[in-house]
Amino acid sequence: MKGDTLGESRFKLGCFFSPCVEINFPELQGLQLNQAYLAINAYLGSKGTDKANCLSASQVRDVKGLVLKREGKTMNDEYKGFKVWWKNVTSPNGDKSYQLTFHSRARSVITTAYIQYVVEEGTLLHTKNKKMKLLSNEQSIWRINDFEHPASFQTFAMDPEKKQEIIDDLIAFINGKEYYKKIGKAWKRGYLLYGPPGTGKSTMIAAMANLLNYCIYDLDLTSVHNNLDLKKMLTTTFSRSIIVIGDIDCSVNLTGNRIQKDNLRKNGEQSKEERIIVFTTNHLQKLDPALIRRGRMDMRIELSYCTYEAFKILAKNVVTSRFDNYLDRCGDHHPLFEKIKTLLEGTMITPADLAETLMARNQIIDVDGSLNSLIQTLERMNNYQRRQRHEHKEKQDRKKHKKYNIFGSLLEH
Known part of the structure; x- marks a missing residue:
């Protein structure tokens, strides 16, 4: 790959005399992350690091050494004799996308074999160098940040028998796909964490995520204006993730009446499989029993004062x-x-x-x-x-x- 200005100018000059095709790969499709964008980002970021003059370096948790990526907005690639040009585009409102440009005569090769090759290679790289993510909502949009927290069950301050019970339950869940299918139940698990402030509810969630290598969705219900937006937020979450609704007693009170509580329960039940849903509260007695009944909150975990x-x-x-x-x-x-x-x-x-x-x-x-x-x-x-x-x-x-x-x-x- 070459990313020099002269190469870009030559490519644009060629497009002037021969029609070119442009394909955009946005980061978001509605409220959902575009998997193709993530794969392309990993593929392009890993190319040409040995020849590039400008690199970025990061270290992924549990991976030795640094991950090097090439910086820059534009770069070209070649596939079976056809040249293509990639451009990283950011709109005025902050929306990101990759723009792929190529000569029209290469359409059949690029739109089938090349794009498939890039996505497959990029997916492998993305999985290999994957960083856990913390996603938080601003109104109806998920904002993504890297998640790095040292919490683990080994260092979590809790009675060892109780701690082991939680670990066993989590491991049984991630290995339970066939079991859930056999009994005809959605592959989800609900945990209610309750106790006074400072007893480790947030640390417990981080330890869960690190144990399972799951991303965390921190859902602030006070930023969700209606039940349609809530449904969209829940249905656009990834598999292998933890959806957290903190201080559920305060959140439900602020978002409205019993009807909205019912919609929260129904929308949670309609979210995709292989999810963990965590409610936290400082005041268990304030919660609607229907919201935390068995089947919605499968395990109640009391986090109390230090023993x-x-x-x-x-x-x-x-x-x-x-x-x-x-x-x-x-x-x-x-x-x-x-x-x-x-x-x-x-x-x-x-x-x-x-x-x-x-x-x-x-x-x-x-x-x-x-x-x-x-x-x-x-x-x-x-x-x-x-x-x-x-x-x-x-x-x-x-x-x-x-x-x-x-x-x-x-x-x-």
């Missing part, structure tokens, strides 16, 4: 990385662990807050210092929460006493 088992994982993740696997060597036998275990049984602290407490100090003091700092934080929180519970009980007792006094006065009169 002792979750603490041990966080300690190894956060502290061990700084102190040469010290905690790995001593395991559960560190003398301060028993004190922390007792405090955690009576203290509500989220995994995020606990990790932040460890991280805030672990660069400047030793392991014992980090753990002692955590103990001090837990003791302060424990004392504060005990006072709050005591004050709440006293307030309730005063209300009861006042109520009984009023009732007694009425009986006397």
Whole structure:
């Protein structure tokens, strides 16, 4: 491939004397990504890197070395003696497309064999160098970004048995195509993540995506104006993806009444197969039971305050990385662990807050210092929460006493 200005000028001059054909490959078809565009982008980006003067480099997760791509808006190619010219076009409103130009005498070869060759080669390259994507909606359009998040189930702070149950469920789902077909059920799985803020709902979704190598669709219902747009958004998602509707209790309330809740359920059921749908909420009790019944939300996952088992994982993740696997060597036998275990049984602290407490100090003091700092934080929180519970009980007792006094006065009169 050559991408020089002189070559482009010669090609255009040839088109002036001989009719040329142009084919456009837009990035989007309606609301859906054009698979041909992605394949062409991968094919053209990989060509001529050994001769090009301008390159871009990136590193794909789990792939050693750099992926080099040629930069530039135009480049030419040759297939079975016929020359073609590719141009990367961006419209004033930001829409992207590839424009393929060739002489009319090459129409039959280019429109059949060449385009098929480019798409097949590009698809292989795209799969090989695939980056996970995070897609978020602006009104009725999906916007694409590369997704890079270090979360994994190995480092996720959760009771090991509960964590393994979730992993087993996810693996069973991705291997369950024939099972779902046999029982006559759509190949989808719904997960409801609920719990206070800071308990790891977003991290759990990232760990799911990394485990399965699925893209994430972050669907903001407040940006979807009507049910027709919602249906289009859901039906244009790719297979092997996770559709996330965060804070579903707030989203449904903001988008309207019961009728719109019914449409959300129906549209979710009509989306394509091999999908995972995740709802998150901080307030389980606010959700319509019909929205989260079995068959829609197949697995409910409570993400609550930090337990002792979750603490041990966080300690190894956060502290061990700084102190040469010290905690790995001593395991559960560190003398301060028993004190922390007792405090955690009576203290509500989220995994995020606990990790932040460890991280805030672990660069400047030793392991014992980090753990002692955590103990001090837990003791302060424990004392504060005990006072709050005591004050709440006293307030309730005063209300009861006042109520009984009023009732007694009425009986006397």
